[in-house]
Amino acid sequence: MATFEPVLTRGIGEIDLTDIEVYKQTGGFASLDKALRQMTPEAVAGEVSASNLRGRGGAGFPTGKKWSFLPNDGRPRYLVCNCDEAEPGTFKDHMLLEATPFSIIEGLIISAYAIRAQKIFMYIRGEFLDGYRIFRRALEQATLQGYAGRRILGTDLSMDIVMHRGAGAYICGEETAMLESIEGKRGEPRLKPPFPANAGLYGMPTVVNNVETICCVPPIITRGAAWFASIGPEKCPGPKIISVSGHVRKPGNYEVPMGIPARELIDDYAGGLLPGRRLKAIQPGGGSSAAIFEEDLDTRIDFDSLAAKKTMLGSGGFVVMDDTTCMVRASQTLVRFFEHESCGQCTPCREGGQWVARMVSRLEAGEGSASDLRVLNTINNTITGTNLCPLGDSIMPFLSSVLRRFPEEFEAHVRMAGCPLRAVALGATG
Ligand SMILES: Cc1cc2nc3c(=O)[nH]c(=O)nc-3n(C[C@H](O)[C@H](O)[C@H](O)COP(=O)(O)O)c2cc1C
Ligand code: SF4
Structure with missing residues (x-):
């Protein structure tokens, strides 16, 4: 296994990243400082575009392109962060929420700055009560210290993050159902078009991004688009958190370079199959994905390679089933x-x-x-x-x-x- 330095999960399980002082000691908020003081919103958005970051919520849509769809018509714009995460087999956003809430806050403020949003909405799955409390406390600390709220870092930028808790419906993870839910309506998907970029929250131009997508933004700003784009395949690069569950010795969240073979994920990261068992099937992209099998173990874990196998990377929930599975x-x-x-x-x-x-x-x-x-x-x-x-x-x-x-x-x-x-x-x- 080639050594890969974790970026999104750095420090998780080793230090308390829910403490703002610890987060700052590890370089936290340096990216926000750089974005606000040294870059225009267009430059930030340009860097994200150049990184080839693709959304981590399921569809793998290029983030920079999504941001570029917002019309320039003077209406208020909103950024919505999708932390609903109810896809079977997926538990990475839950971890990010509880273990490194300031990375999300930093990513949200930078992203909102880049798209010139007026307000941020953080939609948290109802069952994530601990995560909600941790994020709320982190937001209070960040606001007190000038990283969110009014006149961020002493600049002209003011940005509120409104927290909204879901009520346990998987469908509210679908972006337009989520917008309905935030508006206080029943969480049902809207007919598209119009797309949220044109008519989203309260009918205004809106971007919906996944938690992990947002967490990729600060390191892209600090280290540069070229660094991000150099990790993994050209068309879908970057670090990726895969939630591995099922019949492996060490289930858990693993941050890997996009594009590693499925075999490496199972054997080198997740400790291999249970003793004496044979692989039967894998769902590589959560409950919505078609299975791959033993002969597909050299398939690379990225959006395009899995699409070529008629399945998907989806939300990155990798469920391993051995020969005892019916x-x-x-x-x-x-x-x-x-x-x-x-x-x-x-x-x-x-x-x-x-x-x-x-x-x-x-x-x-x-x-x-x-x-x-x-x-x-x-x-x-x-x-x-x-x-x-x-x-x-x-x-x-x-x-x-x-x-x-x-x-x-x-x-x-x-x-x-x-x-x-x-x-x-x-x-x-x-
Ligand atoms: C039924 C359903 C559930 C979804 N659940 C989630 C979810 O929990 N989290 C998420 O980020 N995206 C989820 N999505 C995808 C969102 O609609 C949307 O594409 C995503 O939040 C966009 O973020 P990204 O561009 O950063 O990937 C779901 C889609 C469907 C159809
Ligand atoms: S909008 Fe249609 S496809 Fe989507 S959950 Fe509702 S019934 Fe199913």
């Missing part, structure tokens, strides 16, 4: 999640999700039929690509990929009226 059970867990979290606006997502969850649950309970399998094998085109937002398109990718790869496992659930793996574990013979 693919029907794993699919059931996921489709039930999406069915439950559907906001109900689109028929394919609302009704399709329910029917898929029922069929997979029947198979898992040993009550499924060959006709259930036939429907599951053909329903993808009806559900995917026919919805208002990507949640509906998240129901089928994992299920379809494992149905294609392990058809005999699904068929065995029909033939044996139950899970063959469970039968083996219980010592049954039939």
